[in-house]
Amino acid sequence: MSYDLIAALMFGSMLVMMLTGQRMFGVIGFVAVIAAVFLWGDRGGYDLAFAQTIKVMNWYPLLTLPMFIFMGYIMSESRLADDLYRMFHVWFGPVPGGLAIGTILLMVLISAMNGLSVAGMAIGATIALPELLKRSYDKRMVTGVIQAGASLGILVPPSVVMVLYAMIARQPVGQLWLAGVLPGLLLALLFIVYIWLRCKFNPKLGPPISDEDRQSISQGEKYRLLLAGLMPLGIFAIMMVPFVMGYTRLVESSVIGALAATAVSVFKGRMSWRVLEVCSRNTLAISCMFLWIILAALAFGAVFDGLRAVDFVRGLFMDNLGLGRWEILILMQLSFILMGTFLDDTAMLVIVAPLYVPIVSMLEFNLIWYGVLYTITCQIAYMTPPFGYNLFLMRAMAPDDVTLSDIYRSIVPFVGVMILGLIIVMVFPQIALWLPETLYNR
């Protein structure tokens, strides 16, 4: 059997077996070890799976993973974002669509304090969504706002997705994170412009808050709430400043961030044994889920490496189709988005990257820049049906009168905006690269 055929067979059988609903990492790992033993059993093929655990252990930045997950849970479980939401509510309420705009800004701040989109989703669905619906915002718009905003969690540093990408692409995590800053803000800006335009032309979608509402808040209260906004900036600064200045390393900064968030919640009187228990238990559950998927996918990737599947994919793109480098890049992003719609997001992340990264580097594109494109594409995948973390979370957390079809429809314009953002970053790589190049070349 030719290697190309084996690779295709592995990929196909993995997809089919995933449909049985068995745990994803089990299916991926199973296909990988069976192939390894079958191909190289006489030369230590059985060792391939375990070798990945050693590889993962030697990869130092992985230590940030549980830290940022813990930090995100502290944020959402101890309801640190309540005051933040009130702040945006008060300051942006009078503008048409202002509460939705405020929600996007809230999500940017939350994203700066955790590495996944889960915390943003939880905070958005429990705090922002009920308020927005109460003020008769259009439900189809607000569910989209929250999902799009929460997805910034993986683009704005710290970002767990970029940590995983960095491992696969062998790029420095710090530079990747800095590269995500401006594109993240760009996306947020695009969301805001979109919301503002929609609400300007159709005020029913997002009416300004009423005069009584506005008068019920005193000037003093208004300024006191502004202080609440300092909290996330403070946590972000305490975490990132020593790192950018070179006093601490990334991993140590992640510990400082987790401890700072914990300290703030203790200080605000929101910490309890129950909160600590829920946070540490969920951190273990999510971290282990990630690790086991990574281990299985690395084994899968190692077999694919041995089969030279990359050459096969490359040959398909370059020789058979005879495309230029930009055409290939665009085709890769399109196929990535397409796969993201039906594959599980985490699994896709770790299976697709090992296939695409070598091609990108062979085409002599910048891998830091590609990391940003990759992350934005992941954000889109998080939101597109039928599979998408954010979609599922939204369905689980939204009130009953928000139907699944509302949620599905709500994301369409935002996915459009994100694709626009993706194109802008593709055409102007400096949006991503300016910050890391400036800071690292001092």
Place this chain on the structure above:
Amino acid sequence: MPRFLIVYVRWVERLNYGVGRLAMYSLFALMGILLWGAIARAGWQPQIWTDEMAQFLLMGYFMLGGAYALQLGSAVRMDLLYSRWSDRTKAAVDAVTILMLVIYLGILLWGGIDSTLYALEYSERRRGLWRPYMAPIKIVMVIGILLMLLQCTAFFIRDIARLRKVEL
């Protein structure tokens, strides 16, 4: 269901719960070690052991916590079809497909034991300044994989019980 199977499931799950809780708390030890490393480097002199110790602890966290994480049901499944099935159908399908997980973990264990024996025989050490022995962490990883295998057998027995309309 035979009595000894029920006792077996109870014991396996209790063991995994206990070990998993221990792993869960080790996250705080991990934070402490990393912080100590940073403080010592800034304050007096860099510690040679903190980085590697943290990496070992993290691996222990993942491996020993793995079975408990399985109990918590955190592993993602592709639920396109799965979510539409009845509990009985789910149990029936799971009872068969758990074999995939067992084979993966089994081969992982095989490689792990092999690698651990090598580490013991040749007193393998990690390169670097501190040069810690590799055998202890490999033994921990092997134990973690073994516990996950045990958890899979417990899942299997539970599924069979569910098919026979007994709830364990």
